[in-house]
Amino acid sequence: MTAQTRSGSTGGFFAVAWAVAGRQTYKYFRNPAFLAPALFPLFFFVAFAGGLTRIGSVPGFDYAAGYTAFQFVWALLQAVTMGGAFTGFSIAGDFENGFARRLMLAASNRRGIVLGYVIASIARAVMTGTLVTVLALVIGMRISGGYDLFGLVGLVLLANIAATLFGAGVAMLMRTQQAGPVIRTPIFLVLFLAPVFVPLRLLNGWLETVASINPFTTILGSARGFLAGQPQNVLPAFGIGVALVIVFVLWALFALRRAEKAGS
Amino acid sequence: MGAFITQVAALAARSVLRTARQPAVIVSALLFPMMFFAINANGLSAASRIPGFPGDSYVDFAFAFPLVQAALFGAITAGSDLARDIESGFFDRLSLTPMRPVSLLLGMLFGVIALGLLQGVVFLCVGLLFGVDVHSGFPGMVVLVGLTILTALGFGAIGATLALRTGSVEAVESAFPLFFVAIFMSSINLPRNLIEADWFRFIATVNPISYLVEGIRSLVITGWDVQALGLGFGCALAIVVLALAAAGTSLRTRMAR
Numbered sequence: 323m324t325a326q327t328r329s330g331s332t333g334g335f336f337a338v339a340w341a342v343a344g345r346q347t348y349k350y351f352r353n354p355a356f357l358a359p360a361l362f363p364l365f366f367f368v369a370f371a372g373g374l375t376r377i378g379s380v381p382g383f384d385y386a387a388g389y390t391a392f393q394f395v396w397a398l399l400q401a402v403t404m405g406g407a408f409t410g411f412s413i414a415g416d417f418e419n420g421f422a423r424r425l426m427l428a429a430s431n432r433r434g435i436v437l438g439y440v441i442a443s444i445a446r447a448v449m450t451g452t453l454v455t456v457l458a459l460v461i462g463m464r465i466s467g468g469y470d471l472f473g474l475v476g477l478v479l480l481a482n483i484a485a486t487l488f489g490a491g492v493a494m495l496m497r498t499q500q501a502g503p504v505i506r507t508p509i510f511l512v513l514f515l516a517p518v519f520v521p522l523r524l525l526n527g528w529l530e531t532v533a534s535i536n537p538f539t540t541i542l543g544s545a546r547g548f549l550a551g552q553p554q555n556v557l558p559a560f561g562i563g564v565a566l567v568i569v570f571v572l573w574a575l576f577a578l579r580r581a582e583k584a585g586s
Numbered sequence: 587m588g589a590f591i592t593q594v595a596a597l598a599a600r601s602v603l604r605t606a607r608q609p610a611v612i613v614s615a616l617l618f619p620m621m622f623f624a625i626n627a628n629g630l631s632a633a634s635r636i637p638g639f640p641g642d643s644y645v646d647f648a649f650a651f652p653l654v655q656a657a658l659f660g661a662i663t664a665g666s667d668l669a670r671d672i673e674s675g676f677f678d679r680l681s682l683t684p685m686r687p688v689s690l691l692l693g694m695l696f697g698v699i700a701l702g703l704l705q706g707v708v709f710l711c712v713g714l715l716f717g718v719d720v721h722s723g724f725p726g727m728v729v730l731v732g733l734t735i736l737t738a739l740g741f742g743a744i745g746a747t748l749a750l751r752t753g754s755v756e757a758v759e760s761a762f763p764l765f766f767v768a769i770f771m772s773s774i775n776l777p778r779n780l781i782e783a784d785w786f787r788f789i790a791t792v793n794p795i796s797y798l799v800e801g802i803r804s805l806v807i808t809g810w811d812v813q814a815l816g817l818g819f820g821c822a823l824a825i826v827v828l829a830l831a832a833a834g835t836s837l838r839t840r841m842a843r
Contacts, residue, residue, distance in 0.1 A: 361763055362763060369767070369770035370770075372781075372783045372786035373775050373776060373786050373790070374775055374776060376781070377632065377633055377636075380635050514621075517629075518625075518629055519629045520629065520630070520632045524632045525628070526631065527628055527631075528628065529624075
């Protein structure tokens, strides 16, 4: 009986995850608003890559793949992390409209719910990431990295998963759509308090100090290195990515437990 | 005429009070533009090393950004407030009274002007603390705030048009990215002659926001540049006139329903 329950529990975990992921993915792709998280990164990318190309000729700017590629990596990471945040908004909406309560009553293993949202968020990130990449190629981005691009994809996935788990945790703790700014603002700050326009060594003043201690800077720098075919800080970047995922898994599970206790 | 002024004054006071009672609106209207200013001014300081860059400080160059972005926030706030009045039925109830509907529109726009004035003054003070050097001196600062208010009024009237046409807060809020794009697709980050991509320079040249930005910027980094100021005020006035005409038409259409 115990073995059967344990086996059922594992099966339940994945069954719940797939069911939640299926519903969420269906919801995204049925609603054109699913593209919304991609819009801002696309706008920023077009505005920065198009309007600031001349920055690439500033003395000391030595990114091999050019300014468009330099901006592309930031836009891509922004697209997938904001996609994770939007998944958080969706979870908050599920709590507000009562769906989450029914879901938690029906789920045989509630941790599967978190995995389900993460899988759906990855599907969404693939879609928005593809959009940003296609646009970058259309406006003339050069790709220098060969197999190194897998490193870029890996970092992008870790960023998406970490942002999704963070958003899911906040959404399950607050259980209201008013959680929106609480999810969005820290992600926005982390993204912008990094070397967005020029490499870290060309920054100065308070922004250089903040960017130096921002863990996202290492991920961004390494991701740019992969695209240019000159990998750098690979281990620290993946280490930070994995650490963020682990911390936010614990955060999301803690929030799930709080939601269970609250009877949502 | 006296009654009309009383109506506008009452609704203007309501509009200003309503904004004042929403600390979140005021804080975000002040905080976000300053945050972007601080990040952009610092992150792009290397741009001042590009040959031909006007002035030697990117902080001075970037100062137009928070002022124009503030006007955008004003438009969204004004539009959302008016849309909320429509959604809640306040607008319909008002139309049953002898009050002229145009009073609501003008009253609301006074709220935009008040917010624009607050933002202009606060940003100017913070800018001066950050080391912004306004070459046109104190009279230039007054003109700068005036141009900011005019810009806010123009954007506010666009927000009002959206609200009157759709009657939906969500629809007004969803226009936010479009305003944001319009700001970024201008000469906000680099002078037009230093924009390398031809297609982007073309968009920036036909984008009236470039001239608003360049008008404000000229007061900071050049002094009194008649051409830049003429274009800036001309564009701002054109936006105000066109947007008010559109808002008036939308108002008549909504009243006829």
